Amino acid sequence: MSPVAVPAMHREVRLAHHVQGELTGGHFTVAEVPVPEPGPGQVLVRTRLMAVTAAMRTRMTGVRLPMPSFEPGRALWGAAVGEVVAAPGGGFAPGELVEHPYGWREFAAVEEARLRRLDPSALPSPAAHLSQGATAWGALRRAAEVRPGDTVFVTGAAGGVGSLAGQIARRLGAGRVVGSTGSAHKAARLRAELGYDDTVVRGAGPIAEQLRRAAPDGIDVVLDTVAGEQLAAALTVARADARFALVGALSTQLGGDGGASSVIGLDAGLIITRRVALRGFGLHAHPDLPAEWTKEFGQGLRDGSLVFPHAMLRGIEQAPRALCELTQGRHIGAVLVEI
Structure with missing residues (x-):
């Protein structure tokens, strides 16, 4: 991959207020904020693709959950695929393709331990790494x-x-x-x-x-x-x-x-x-499964015995729409956003 130019500012999608009833675009805001500086043990990643899932709707309600919830005024998060831009610690190299848990933003400073290195040749497209x-x-x-x-x-x-x-x-x-x-x-x-x-x-x-x-x-x-x-x-x-x-x-x-x-x-x-x-x-609870599935999925996609149904929306500003449409049952398969 060619080097990525890092701007001074980037966009992230935030929860505007807790959800009660139907999820709408009014529950989100798109904020322009400084691109984060990676700290010790962190890597700066440019997000290329992100997924939205039904569990995100649950995390917006303010109901006590057995997992972290989204907070009004702060950026959402979720599975994403991106490109390493800067890796001060040396554990990753600029240009590497990785999966990270901080979607809903164009750039993310990610702890090295929370990155999963992806083989660009393992699947026919980077989007397939975000299948469920x-x-x-x-x-x-x-x-x-x-x-x-x-x-x-x-x-x-x-x-x-x-x-x-x-x-x-x-x-x-x-x-x-x-x-x-x-x-x-x-x-x-x-x-x-x-x-x-x-x-x-x-x-x-x-x-x-x-x-x-x-x-x-x-x-x-x-x-x-x-x-x-x-x-x-x-x-x-x-x-x-x-x-x-x-x-x-x-x-x-x-x-x-x-x-x-x-x-x-x-x-x-x-x-x-x-x-x-x-x-x-x-x-x-099964950290070995993603690699096992990637091997099986890649073989199936290439020989035509498996297909990957998904909808793709383009632009981070479309992420709220993507999640709203998912909750409305508008799509079949995964719902992804290209950033």
């Missing part, structure tokens, strides 16, 4: 242990995790893959392009009844990104020794209350008599 496929891969392969012939149900199948989960389940040998989504249009794309045999559409009737029709012989594996009614419905059609991997709670992350939990009634009798395993899965 590592979560889907780890949840299905390690937490739920998909086996040949399994029937798999993925909730939130049109999202960043779900749009890859159907393809991954098929890759791991699943015999039937069912996904839930919010519209007939998305359902058609899931079946035509993303590895799903059948779909359940939110609002088209009771989820449990739709699921029984889509998986008449029951479900062996669930990858749940939604919680709420869909998790409870999946339990009613679970087969003996079914394995559930729980990775998200979109039913509240994108809901009006923005709460951090999804209160539902799970039938303990079903869990016990059918020996259902419920297991939470978080990528942070």
Whole structure:
């Protein structure tokens, strides 16, 4: 890469005030501030791409969470890919491609320990490094242990995790893959392009009844990104020794209350008599997974056996719009911003 000229000022996106109800552009401000000077053990990175995710909506509410929340008047953050501009400590070199956790700004001073060096040749495009496929891969392969012939149900199948989960389940040998989504249009794309045999559409009737029709012989594996009614419905059609991997709670992350939990009634009798395993899965506990997934993803993208559904908006000023559109269900797959 050619050297990057470092300006005196850059832009960052800040939370204007806590979110109650629908997320809008009024919840954000774009501020022009001095480019940070990297301190000891830090690297200055020019952000090229950033991702927005449903969890960001939850962190804007001011509700007490088991993870850091966004604060009004301060810049947001999230997964991003960038180019090293200055590395006073010598652990990185200018021009290297890296992943860092400080998206929502054009330049970031990042602690060396929080950078992940990326191989520019590992994936066909830098954007693919921001897929949520590592979560889907780890949840299905390690937490739920998909086996040949399994029937798999993925909730939130049109999202960043779900749009890859159907393809991954098929890759791991699943015999039937069912996904839930919010519209007939998305359902058609899931079946035509993303590895799903059948779909359940939110609002088209009771989820449990739709699921029984889509998986008449029951479900062996669930990858749940939604919680709420869909998790409870999946339990009613679970087969003996079914394995559930729980990775998200979109039913509240994108809901009006923005709460951090999804209160539902799970039938303990079903869990016990059918020996259902419920297991939470978080990528942070598996630091080796990103590299494992990158190798698998790169091979799949190059031979055409995997695709990366994503929407790309351009310009840091479009980042608020990107997150608003994600919460409105406007896109399939990952939602990224090119800066």
